Amino acid sequence: MVHQEAIPLMTPYKMGPFQLSHRVVLAPLTRCRSYGNVPQPHAAVYYSQRATRGGLLIAEATDISPTAQGYPETPGIWSQQQIEAWKPIVDAVHRKGALFFLQIWHVGRVSNTDFQPNGQAPISSTDKQITPDESGMVYSKPRRLRTDEIPGIVDDFRRAARNAGEAGFDGVEIHGAHGYLLEQFMKDSANDRDDEYGGSLENRCRFAVEVIDAVVGEVGAHRVGIRLSPFVVDYMDCVDSDPVALGNYMMQQLNRHEGFLYCHMVEPRMAIVDGRRQIPHRLLPFRKAFKGTFIAAGGYDRDEGNKVVAEGYTDLVAYGRLFLANPDLPRRFELNAPLNKYDRSTFYIQDPVVGYTDYPFLDDNANDSNVHV
Ligand SMILES: Cc1cc2nc3c(=O)[nH]c(=O)nc-3n(C[C@H](O)[C@H](O)[C@H](O)COP(=O)(O)O)c2cc1C
Numbered sequence: 001m002v003h004q005e006a007i008p009l010m011t012p013y014k015m016g017p018f019q020l021s022h023r024v025v026l027a028p029l030t031r032c033r034s035y036g037n038v039p040q041p042h043a044a045v046y047y048s049q050r051a052t053r054g055g056l057l058i059a060e061a062t063d064i065s066p067t068a069q070g071y072p073e074t075p076g077i078w079s080q081q082q083i084e085a086w087k088p089i090v091d092a093v094h095r096k097g098a099l100f101f102l103q104i105w106h107v108g109r110v111s112n113t114d115f116q117p118n119g120q121a122p123i124s125s126t127d128k129q130i131t132p133d134e135s136g137m138v139y140s141k142p143r144r145l146r147t148d149e150i151p152g153i154v155d156d157f158r159r160a161a162r163n164a165g166e167a168g169f170d171g172v173e174i175h176g177a178h179g180y181l182l183e184q185f186m187k188d189s190a191n192d193r194d195d196e197y198g199g200s201l202e203n204r205c206r207f208a209v210e211v212i213d214a215v216v217g218e219v220g221a222h223r224v225g226i227r228l229s230p231f232v233v234d235y236m237d238c239v240d241s242d243p244v245a246l247g248n249y250m251m252q253q254l255n256r257h258e259g260f261l262y263c264h265m266v267e268p269r270m271a272i273v274d275g276r277r278q279i280p281h282r283l284l285p286f287r288k289a290f291k292g293t294f295i296a297a298g299g300y301d302r303d304e305g306n307k308v309v310a311e312g313y314t315d316l317v318a319y320g321r322l323f324l325a326n327p328d329l330p331r332r333f334e335l336n337a338p339l340n341k342y343d344r345s346t347f348y349i350q351d352p353v354v355g356y357t358d359y360p361f362l363d364d365n366a367n368d369s370n371v372h373v
Contacts, residue, residue, distance in 0.1 A: 008309035009302070010334050012054070013316065015293045016222045016261045018099055018170070020316070021054025023309055024330040027297050027318035028058045028103040028173065028227070032348045033356060034075035037063060039085045042352040043075075044092040049327035049357060053097030058264075058318065061105040061175050064160035065153075067123055068181075069115040070107030070139075073350055077102065077163045078156070086167035094168070101225060102164040103173040104157060104215075108181030109142035110236050116140075123153075125184040125191045125198070125207070130237045147195045150207060153181075158214040161224075171223035174208075174215060176250075177266055178229055179236025182208045186250075187240040201242075201249055209253050216257050225262035225295075226254065231282055232266055244285065251289040263290045264318060267298035279304055284313060302333050328361045337362055 010022045034040055050057060063069045063076040076082045086102075093100040109124035116122055124142035132138050145153070161172045176182040184190045185207040191198050197206050216224050228250060229235075230243035240246045247265075254260045265283045279299050287294045296308060297318035305317040323329045325342035332339060346355020 007302075007334065008306045009317065010330065011309070013293075015056070015315070016259060018056075019054060020056055020099070022052070022330050023316045024055065024305070024323075024333060025295055025297075025316050025318040026050050026055075026057040026323045027320040028060050028175070029320055029324055030060045030071060030074060030348070031356060032071055032073045033350055033352060034073050035350070037069065037074065037076040038082055039075045039089055040352065041088070042357060044089040045357045047089060047100070048092040048096050049361075050323060050329070051093045051096035051098035051100075052330050055098045055330060056316065057093060057098050057100050058173055059100060059102045059169075061103045062160070062164075064104050064106055065156040066117045067120075068106040068156070070111035070122070070180075071115075071348070077104065077160045077167070083163050083167045086164075086169075090168035099170045100168075101171045101173050102167075102169045103175050103227065104160040104164065105175035106153065106156070106181040108184045110139055110180055111142075112138065112140040123149075124181065125193055128190065128192065128237075144193070147197065150197060150210075154207070154210045154214050157211045158218045161215040161218045165219050165223070171225065171261060172215060172219065173262075173264060174211060174224065174226040176208055176211075177227045178232060179238035182211065183229070183236075183238045186246060187238045189237060189239040189241075201245060205246070205249055205253065208250070212253065212257070216260065221257040221259040222261050224257075224260060225264055225293075226250075227264040227266070229266035230286075231268035231280075234269060247286045248289060251286050255289075255291050260292050262293040262295055262316075264295040264297065267296065281308070281313065287314060302336070305333070325359050327359055328363075332362060335362070 009024050013020045013023055065078050090100055109122050111122035113119045121143040122140055123145050127144040129141040130139040164172045186204050191204050196203055230247040233239045268280045293315045295316040295318050296314035300317050308314050321342045325340045326332055340359050343355055
């Protein structure tokens with residue numbers, strides 16, 4: 001028998017109390033197929049297709065309250081109906097032996113009045129509107145949250161985490177990335193407040209820290225991760241003048257919680273060097289500073305993923321578009337098999353099958369050429 005050594009991505013890893021059998025994580029992916037903000041049975045098919053024994057899946061960003069929505073047909077986790085609808089989806093994933101975390105989010109000003117209760121203005125740290133870009137998307141002018149309203153939003157995060165536990169999720173990932181509400185407070189291009197939630201770095205991070213503390217208090221540090229993107233600058237007018245200081249401060253805040261499970265960080269946009277995508281690998285100082293499990297994401301393929309795990313740059317690697325298009329991505333990596341190409345045009349459509357559950361498995365191709373009698 002030929003003994004083949006496992007590639008770094010396919011080696012086991014202990015994440016806090018959880019035993020993982022490999023390091024290929026499903027990144028959170030908004031798919032806009034939860035009609036009326038209620039997760040649908042087709043999500044059970046989609047997620048269980050991507051589940052493996054000992055794998056980690058992070059479910060799509062999920063609205064913590066009715067004001068949290070910014071895209072069509074995103075799921076919620078604030079009502080009993082939504083909790084009940086998530087249960088069979090979580091069960092389907094658990095039956096395959098995978099761990100399942102829910103990403104909880106509030107989009108803040110990345111919304112418009114059509115998504116808001118009673119057509120009201122979206123809420124934010126600021127009343128500055130996002131500059132319309134060439135995509136044609138227009139986000140409404142937001143309403144600046146009053147200081148005394150902020151504890152209510154923190155409570156919405158707390159309740160969402162509790163509800164996720166009731167639905168059966170193994171834990172939650174706080175969405176602190178990509179220009180949504182937490183970043184609208186954290187980053188100084190978006191936060192123009194003069195109360196205790198604005199100004200100094202400590203003040204700008206206060207809201208995120210209160211959300212972290214509330215969620216940890218509700219479900220326990222070993223069930224909480226967070227996604228952060230201090231370096232991402234070209235998204236939703238959210239830039240910080242000192243991303244290194246911001247990231248370092250947040251690492252200290254996470255470390256205050258003994259056993260805080262994971263920090264999931266997004267690389268800066270990739271540069272193209274000599275015709276090849278280059279991942280900037282700027283996250284190392286944060287990985288060194290943070291005491292828990294580190295997950296890196298953004299532009300990784302098989303080779304880059306193996307490299308960063310082997311080097312100890314990260315513990316786990318989250319894959320977005322490749323996992324979207326390859327339900328059996330860990331297996332394909334293991335076998336070094338060819339990958340399906342993703343179809344960008346179906347990322348956010350509302351179809352329950354097309355571009356969602358119809359990407360083929362490796363075996364499907366094999367079956368095409370085999371005659372079964
Ligand atoms: C269709 C689509 C939906 C996404 N939705 C989310 C989301 O809900 N939450 C989030 O944090 N990131 C989201 N992202 C970003 C991905 O999680 C990931 O960071 C990004 O695609 C880069 O990784 P990749 O190069 O492996 O695709 C989304 C990306 C895509 C393509």
